[in-house]
Each structure stands twice: as C-alpha cells, then as structure tokens.
Amino acid sequence: xxxxxSTSKEKRKNSRKDEGSKILKVFTLYEYLTKLPEAVQxxxxxxxxxxxxxFRVLPDIAQxxxxxxxxxxxxxxxxxxxxxxxxxxxxxxxxxxxxATNLHIWKLASVTGGLKGWILNSTFKKKLKVALMGGGRxxxxxxxxxxxxxxxxxxxxxxxxxxxxxxxxHYMVGSKHEGISSDAVRVxxxxxxxxxxxxxxxxxxxxxxxxxxxxxxxQVWYFMLRYMETVESRGLDLASCLTFLFQIHxxxxxxxxxxxxxxxxxxxxxxxxxxxxxxxxxxRKAGRFYPTRLVIEMGQGNSRTSERMKNKERxxxxxxxxxxxxxxxxxxxxxxxALFTHMLYxxxxxxxxxxxxxxxxxxxxxxxxxxxxxxxxxxxTHPQMQEGGMPQTVIDQIYLWENERNRLRFTDGVLYSNxxxxxxYETIKNYAAxxxxxxxxxxxxxxxxxxxxxxxxxxxxxxxxPKSDLF
Amino acid sequence: MVHVxxxxxxxxxxxMKQFLLQLDQxxxxxxxxxLQELDEEHLFVSSxxxxxxxxxxxxxxxxxxxxxN
Numbered sequence: 001x002x003x004x005x006s007t008s009k010e011k012r013k014n015s016r017k018d019e020g021s022k023i024l025k026v027f028t029l030y031e032y033l034t035k036l037p038e039a040v041q042x043x044x045x046x047x048x049x050x051x052x053x054x055f056r057v058l059p060d061i062a063q064x065x066x067x068x069x070x071x072x073x074x075x076x077x078x079x080x081x082x083x084x085x086x087x088x089x090x091x092x093x094x095x096x097x098x099x100a101t102n103l104h105i106w107k108l109a110s111v112t113g114g115l116k117g118w119i120l121n122s123t124f125k126k127k128l129k130v131a132l133m134g135g136g137r138x139x140x141x142x143x144x145x146x147x148x149x150x151x152x153x154x155x156x157x158x159x160x161x162x163x164x165x166x167x168x169x170h171y172m173v174g175s176k177h178e179g180i181s182s183d184a185v186r187v188x189x190x191x192x193x194x195x196x197x198x199x200x201x202x203x204x205x206x207x208x209x210x211x212x213x214x215x216x217x218x219q220v221w222y223f224m225l226r227y228m229e230t231v232e233s234r235g236l237d238l239a240s241c242l243t244f245l246f247q248i249h250x251x252x253x254x255x256x257x258x259x260x261x262x263x264x265x266x267x268x269x270x271x272x273x274x275x276x277x278x279x280x281x282x283x284r285k286a287g288r289f290y291p292t293r294l295v296i297e298m299g300q301g302n303s304r305t306s307e308r309m310k311n312k313e314r315x316x317x318x319x320x321x322x323x324x325x326x327x328x329x330x331x332x333x334x335x336x337x338a339l340f341t342h343m344l345y346x347x348x349x350x351x352x353x354x355x356x357x358x359x360x361x362x363x364x365x366x367x368x369x370x371x372x373x374x375x376x377x378x379x380x381t382h383p384q385m386q387e388g389g390m391p392q393t394v395i396d397q398i399y400l401w402e403n404e405r406n407r408l409r410f411t412d413g414v415l416y417s418n419x420x421x422x423x424x425y426e427t428i429k430n431y432a433a434x435x436x437x438x439x440x441x442x443x444x445x446x447x448x449x450x451x452x453x454x455x456x457x458x459x460x461x462x463x464x465x466p467k468s469d470l471f
Numbered sequence: 472m473v474h475v476x477x478x479x480x481x482x483x484x485x486x487m488k489q490f491l492l493q494l495d496q497x498x499x500x501x502x503x504x505x506l507q508e509l510d511e512e513h514l515f516v517s518s519x520x521x522x523x524x525x526x527x528x529x530x531x532x533x534x535x536x537x538x539x540n
Binding site for chain 2: 404414
C-alpha cells in the first residue's frame with residue numbers, strides 16, 4: 001500500500017476532531033474506579049467513608065448481597081449466591097458480579113469440597129462495617145465542640161459556590177478575563193476542554209462547548225475526575241485526595257469541619273477545592289472549612305438542587321416561532337444561550353434571540369450535538385413553560401438541521417469484488433463476520449467490504465484455503 | 472481472481488447517491504473518485520476526497536435552503 005492514503009486519512013481524522021465529532025463522555029464513579037490500579041483501590045478501601053461511597057454506586061443486587069455476606073466470615077458458595085436470584089434475572093446477577101469483582105470487592109475463594117465461593121475483600125468488609133455502624137476515626141472531624149464565631153448559613157455558601165464555579169465557566173466562554181489561577185487553567189487544558197491557541201492563550205474546544213451545556217453537578221464531577229488525573233504531577237497522593245473528596249462529599253451542608261489534623265498535602269488540595277468553590281474557607285488559616293453544595297451534590301444530576309437555585313436555573317422561554325428569551329441578567333447565561341442562538345436584543349433583565357439554521361449550524365460545527373442543545377433547553381425552561389414543555393416543532397427542527405449535515409456515512413474499509421463463486425463468497429463472508437471485521441456484503445453481486453484492521457487476517461485466512469485464488 | 476481495493480464505504484440515501492454520481496461524472500472534483508457502485512445506498516470511493524464531498528453536500532444543502540432575512 002502506498003503511504004499517501006494513510007497520511008490523508010490522518011489529516012481527515014484530525015480535522016474531524018477539530019470539527020468536534022468527539023462526544024464528551026462523563027464517566028460514572030464506577031467506571032472511574034475500575035480504571036484505577038488495584039493497589040490504589042485497596043488503599044481507598046482502608047477508609048470507611050470511601051467504602052460507603054463505593055457501596056452506594058453498586059447495582060442493587062450487588063448491594064443486597066454485599067450486606068448479606070457482610071457478617072459471614074467464610075466464603076459463600078457460588079451456587080448459594082445464584083439461588084438467591086430467580087433464573088430470569090440471572091443477567092442482572094452476572095452484571096452485579098462483574099461490577100463487584102472489577103472493583104475487587106468480591107473475591108473468589110475455595111470452600112470445602114473444592115467448590116468456589118464468594119468472599120468480601122477483607123479490608124472493605126471491615127471498613128464498611130465501621131462506616132455502617134458508625135465510629136472510626138476520620139481524616140476531618142466535625143467541629144461541634146467549638147462553634148464558629150463567624151458561622152455561615154446555607155444561602156451564603158450556595159451563593160459563594162456558584163460564584164466561584166461561574167468564574168471558571170466565564171473564563172471558558174471568554175466573557176471575563178480575570179480571575180482563575182494557572183492551576184485551574186491547567187486542569188481545563190489537561191481535560192481537553194481548552195487548548196492553547198497559536199498565540200498561547202487558551203481557547204475553548206468542542207468538548208468544552210459540550211461541557212458548558214451540562215448541568216452543574218455533572219460539570220463538577222467531570223472536572224474533578226480530570227483534576228484527579230493531574231493530582232500526582234502536583235506531588236499529591238491520589239488515594240488520599242480521593243478519600244478526602246469522598247469524605248467531604250458525604251459531609252453535611254452548613255456544617256463546618258476542622259482542618260487541624262490534615263496533612264500538608266491535603267491542605268494544599270483543600271486550597272484547590274476552595275478555589276473551584278467546592279469548599280468555603282473564610283481565610284487560609286481559619287482552621288475550619290465548609291463543604292458547599294457543589295461537592296456534596298457532585299455527579300448527582302439536578303435531582304436535589306435547592307428550589308431557590310432551581311428557579312434561578314430555569315430562565316429560558318422557547319416559542320414555537322423559534323424565538324428564545326433568556327430571563328436573566330447573568331452574562332454567562334446569555335453567553336451559553338448565544339452558543340446556538342442568534343441574539344437580537346439585550347435588556348437589563350432579559351435577552352431575546354432567535355434560533356436560525358445558521359446559528360444552530362454554527363453550534364453543530366463547533367461540536368455541540370442537537371441532543372445536547374435540546375437537553376440544555378429542556379433542563380433550563382422557565383417554570384411557566386414546564387407544563388407544555390419545549391415546542392415539538394423546535395425540537396424536531398434542531399434534529400433536522402443536524403441530520404442534514406449527516407447525509408453521508410463513512411466507513412473506511414477494503415472492498416473485495418469479482419469473487420468467483422457463491423461458495424468463495426460465503427467462505428470469506430462467514431470468516432469476516434466471525435472475526436468481527438465484516439462491514440457490508442451483497443450476495444447478488446458478491447461484493448464484500450471488511451474493516452481495514454480485519455483485512456490482513458482475512459487475507460491470511462484466504463491464502464490458507466485449498467484451491468483458493470490469491471489476492 | 473478476487474479484486475481488492477482500499478477505500479471508504481459510503482452509506483447514504485438514493486438522492487445523495489445520485490448527487491455523488493453526478494459529481495463523479497462531471498469531474499467536479501477534478502478526478503473520478505468512485506471506485507465502485509455497490510447498490511442503491513452504498514458506494515465505494517477513494518478515501519482522500521471525503522472532506523471535499525462533505526463540503527459539496529453542505530453547499531448543496533445551503534442552495535436548497537430558504538432563509539428569510
């Protein structure tokens with residue numbers, strides 16, 4: 001094969017990446033944990049609150065069984081375990097087993113008689129008991145002994161947290177250029193939410209655009225996951241940062257926690273969290289901190305956000321004539337709507353715009369998908385619109401605009417044509433299907449397309465066939 | 472003798488296919504790019520024209536769209 005096609009293919013791939021065919025994927029806690037090395041997982045399990053957090057993400061059946069075998073000091077035979085589940089739910093059981101073994105919570109051990117049985121990871125077992133029954137020493141303690149003379153209430157914490165977080169979002173849309181540290185910029189760059197432009201100033205990427213349209217809890221979760229990837233390069237320990245994060249994740253909103261017993265490294269980590277608005281500290285040396293809603297509701301979608309905040313987040317009215325009204329005075333919120341709307345007027349307490357083919361296509365080109373636009377609009381519709389919901393015409397039209405960009409579907413591959421006999425056709429087709437390389441086939445004209453990766457295997461296979469004509 | 476060619480499989484609707492055939496026949500890209508017509512909804516083309524093709528389709532859609540100003 002000549003070299004040219006491959007380089008041009010690479011170029012095409014890169015250019016597509018710029019166009020943003022890359023869809024932002026937010027990992028769940030489970031997906032994230034399974035990717036950690038087992039050693040890190042084990043260290044996480046030495047910490048009761050983390051065990052509880054992990055326990056919470058298990059599937060229902062796995063939770064149930066973990067509790068059932070929690071106090072059994074010997075392995076439980078596999079057959080006993082599966083007898084607890086009706087046969088028609090065995091796929092759920094398999095899934096649960098897979099999750100629990102991937103997290104190294106359940107282990108196989110031999111029971112008498114040569115059978116295999118499940119037993120809980122001993123550290124996890126011990127620490128989960130502690131977490132469930134209370135007790136155990138935690139890295140941070142609640143400071144009910146001495147009340148904070150300058151205590152802060154929940155409203156104050158909310159306002160503070162949202163202001164800090166919006167600072168980061170503002171920076172991303174470029175509406176304000178002050179105020180975020182080089183550390184936060186590093187996380188954004190590392191997460192691929194921004195890239196350095198030719199003049200070295202960070203600019204937003206297609207992933208970044210998609211990030212902006214997520215709800216805040218998911219944003220925080222995604223951001224923290226990516227932050228964790230950079231933790232070790234800052235000289236912090238991943239396991240201890242994670243345990244600390246989980247601990248304050250389980251904290252209570254409006255309570256303050258003491259920082260005295262925390263190590264230097266965790267103090268540094270705390271300062272980062274403080275900058276992102278995940279915790280509030282009056283000053284660096286205050287000796288206590290408050291977890292905010294951002295960290296407590298991290299990754300939980302919009303489910304438990306306070307009513308007051310919810311109403312502030314519902315600020316968009318969409319009309320069937322494609323007009324959009326954003327009832328807000330926040331530059332950021334207007335900027336978000338302007339990602340896919342042609343803005344017409346700006347008033348002190350609202351902005352009006354219109355969805356046009358061009359404005360939506362600009363958004364699509366920068367990598368936002370129609371589904372993300374529709375989701376964003378639906379989540380943020382004004383309370384007055386909640387009954388009727390988004391006008392169906394508008395939703396459909398946004399999808400149509402997206403579809404007209406995808407009239408052609410491309411699959412790289414290798415075409416086999418001129419196959420002599422139906423027999424040969426069947427042999428090649430079946431083998432290609434077996435190794436998962438078959439892309440397309442047509443029996444009438446005996447054409448087969450296999451994936452580029454599978455081509456070599458198919459060729460080798462075909463050469464080994466008796467009486468085959470070579471290709 | 473089995474004939475092997477590397478390229479890209481395009482899956483599209485019939486009208487799009489006709490548009491691509493027309494581009495090929497009129498040499499609109501300066502060369503022939505269709506390696507083989509497979510059936511009503513599939514074409515096998517050389518991989519280096521895909522970007523140009525997408526642009527052409529975009530242009531076509533722009534011509535077909537009425538916008539009020």
